[in-house]
Amino acid sequence: MTGKKTMKGKAANCPAGKSRWTGILLPVLFAVVLLTAVSCSPATAPADDQGPINVRLAIARDEGSLNPYTYVSGYPGHNLLLLIYDTLFQLDEQNVPQPWLVKSYQSDADGLVWSFTLHEGVTWHDGAPLTAEDVKFSYEFYREHNHGRWTKAVAAVESIEVQDELNFTVKLSAPVPAFLMNPLADVPIIPGHIWQDVTDPDNFTDNTGSGPYRVVSHEPDRTYKLEANTEYFLGKPAVDEIGIVIIEDQTATFTALRVGDIDIAARSLLPELVEEFSGSPDVKVLAGPGFVSTLLQINNEREPFDDPRVRLAIARAIDLDDLVETVLLGYGTAGNPGYIHPALPGYKTGLQHITDLAQARTLLEEAGFAGSYGNKEFELLIRSNDPLRVRTAEIIAESLAAIGMNVKVKALDSSTVDSLVWPDFDVTQGRDYDLAIWGWSAPVMLDPARLGALLHSDLTTWGTLNIGAYAGESVDAVVEELAVTVDPDRQAALLSDLQEMVAETVPFVTLFYPDGIYAYRPETYDGWLFQNGQGILNKLSFVPIP
C-alpha cells in the first residue's frame, strides 16, 4: 500500500478542467441507458368500439397443446380445456350438472343403464359431425390409455352401445353416485376420426375439439390464441378472440392488468390488493366462494398425533374466524370441521368449529401430553412460495404454543414439502412429517368419491389421498357405502354422518376456504359468470346454458 499516498497526490495534480467533462459524461450515460427506447415505442392502435371483442387473459404456466392428454393443471388448465372440448353435461353456476352435448337422457331405477340423445348439428372444429360413435370412442380411449383424471372416471362404464348417430346407451358395472358430474360433466369428448390411430397420447398434440373456442396458435411458454367457433351448436360465443399470455410472476401479472396489457388474470387476487383494485375505475373485482381447501394436515400415524384427543385439542386451540380475518382479510370462509364447504348442498348444517383453549388443555392433559411431549419441538411444514400459508402457519404455531405445544414453522420449496408429506404422491410409501399446511383442489371438494379417498384406511385401494394415514373403522364403512349409493337422500345422510365423524376424530383441521377473487377490465368484456367455488374462467362466461 505504499503507492496509495502517491496516487492521491497524483490525482490532485490533474488539471481541474477535465473533471467537468466527467461530471457531464456520467449523467449522460445513465440517461442513455434509461431512455434507450422511449422514442422507439410502437404506436398503439386506437380502441375500436364496434369491432370484435378480444380478451387478453393471463395464466401463470404453459398448458401444453391443451388437449385432454397434454393440459397440465387442474386450474386453469382443465377450465381452458373445456373451452376447446365439450362434455356431455356441464356444471351450472351452482355446480349442478345440466345437459350440454346431450339433449335428453334417462336412466333405469338402479342407475346402471343410461340412455342419451345428443344435440343435432354438433360439429368438430374441422367440420366433421360429432356423433354417438365419438362418445363411445372417447370413453373407450380413456379406459385404454391411462390418464390420471379420465381413466379412473370412466372405470365404471362397462359398455356403450350406439343406436344411431345421436342415440347411445351406457351400461355401468356398478352405480356411480355422482355420475352426471363425474364422468359426464368432467370428461371431454374427443374426435374419433382424429384419435383412432393414436397409441402414445401423451405426445399427441392435436387439439381439434367441438367446443366454443379453437386453438389457432400456441407459442410454448408465451402465448395461446383462441378463436371463437362461429359454428358452435349453441350459437356464437360472446367473445371473438381470447389471447392468452403466460406471465409467471404475480406482481407482473397484476401490473399488466392495471396498465391494460391484459384484461383478466386467471390467478386469484391477493386479499391485500382488493382495495387498491376496487378503487380503480378501469378494473372490476368479482369475489365468491372458492372450493379449494386449506387444511392443517396431521400425521395420524405419528405419536402423539395418533391420539384423537391430541388432534381435537389442536382443533380447539385454533381460532378459524381470526385466521380468515387476519390472513384472508375476510375474503374466505372459515372451515367446516366436517371438511365440506358450507356453500355446497352436501354440507351438514349446524356443524360449527369451536375454539376453546381450556378444553384443549384438558384434552392434552387427559392424553398425558405434557409428560412425554411437553419439551418436544414439532415441525409445521409449509410451501415457502405461498405467503398466505406462511402467515397461517405462524398464527397456528402461536395458537398451539398457548396450549403448551411447541411448534416450529418450517418453510420449504413445494416439491420438498410434497416429498415429505406425500412421497412420490403415493400414500403407500409412508410419510415423514408432524404437521403441514395443505390444501386440495376444487374437485376433491365436489366429488364425494374423492372425499372418501381422503379418509379410507385402506391406502392401496380406497384411501389414495389419505396423506395423514387416518384410520377410522366406522368411517371406512360409510365411505364404501357412499361409493355405491345413488339415492340422493341416502347419499345426503351418509355425507352428513361422514362430516360428523371427521369433526369428532379430526383427521386434519379444515382451516378455511379462500375466496376466488378475480380482477378484470369490464370495458373489454363484462360477461364473466362466477361459477360457485370454481371462479369465472368457465364455458358459461362465454356461452349460456341452453
Place this chain on the structure above:
Amino acid sequence: MMLQFWGSKLLQYILVLVFTLALNFSLPRMMPGSPMQLLAGEDVGLLSQQEREEIMARHGLDQPIWRQFTIYLGQLAKGDLGYSYRQRRPVGVIIGERLPWTLLLTGSALALSAFIGVICGTLAAWRRGRFSDLGTLSLFIFLDSMPSFWLGMILVALFGARLRWFPVFGAQSPFAGYTGWTAMVDVLYHLALPLTTLTLVTIAGLFLTMRYSTLDALGEQYITVARAKGMPEGHIVFRHVLRNAFLPVITVFMLSLGFVVGGATVVETVFAWPGLGRLMFEAVLQRDYPVLQATFMMVTVCVIAANLAADLLYPLADPRVRVEGRRF
C-alpha cells in the same frame, strides 16, 4: 513444452466437464421430491400402483441410477438432450427458443455494463478523491447492494405502470404480428427496462475492478517516470495505465461471460422475459430432470469455454505471461 502444457490444460477441462455432467445428473435426483406429478398430471393421487410403475418405466426412471446415467451419456453423445417432462417437447428445441432471448438480455447487459464500468472506473481512478469519483463510487456501491428484483419492480412501477413509457412484461407485444423493422423496434422497446435493471446491478463489479486496477497502475513507478518525462496526461492514461489496468478486468469479464447463458433468473421473472434463467428455475421447482441436466450442462460448458478463452486471451493482452510453459 508448449504442447504438453496445452495438453494437460485440455485434459483438465475434460475432467471438469465429465465430473460436472455426473454431478448435474445426480444432484437433481438426490434432491427430495419427484417429477411424478409432472409426468402423471394433476390427479396423480388417484393412480394405482401399476399405473405408477408404467409411468416410471416409460421414462426410464425405474432403472438403477448408474444405468440411467449411461443411457443419458449415450443420448448426449448423439446430441439428444431428451424430452421435457413438463412441456413434452425436445429439450434442445426449448433451449433453442430461449437461448437467443437470454443472450440478447444478458449479453447486451454485460457489454453495456463493461463499457460503462470501464470508462467510469478509469475516470474515477483518474479523479481519485474528487467529487466525481466519490459520487460514482457511492452510486455504484449503492446499485450493487440493491436486490435486482427490487430495482426491477421499481422501474416497472415507475416507467411501466405510472409513466407508461415501456411495456411491463415479455419480450414482444403478444399477438401484434410485427415483422421486420417494427418487430425489432418492438423487442428493443421491451428490452429497455430489463436491460437497464440488469446493467445497473452488474456495473459495480466491473467498475470497482477497473477503478482499483487503474489506481494500482497509476501508482507504479513507470508512471512517475512518464510524468517526469513530461508525457501528456492522456498519453499516460491510454498508453500505459489502461493496458495494465485492463488485465484483471478481462478476468472478471470473461468469468461473467461464462454465466451469460445462465440468464438472470430474477430479472427474467420480474419482467416475464422468456429466457433460460426462468426455464432453469421452473425446472428446479418442478423436478424436470431432462431440462435441469441440459441447462446446467450448458452453463457448465460456457463457464469452461470462457475460462479457456481467458487463458488464450491473456497472453495476447499481457506479454509477460507469454513465457513458455509458465503457469498463470
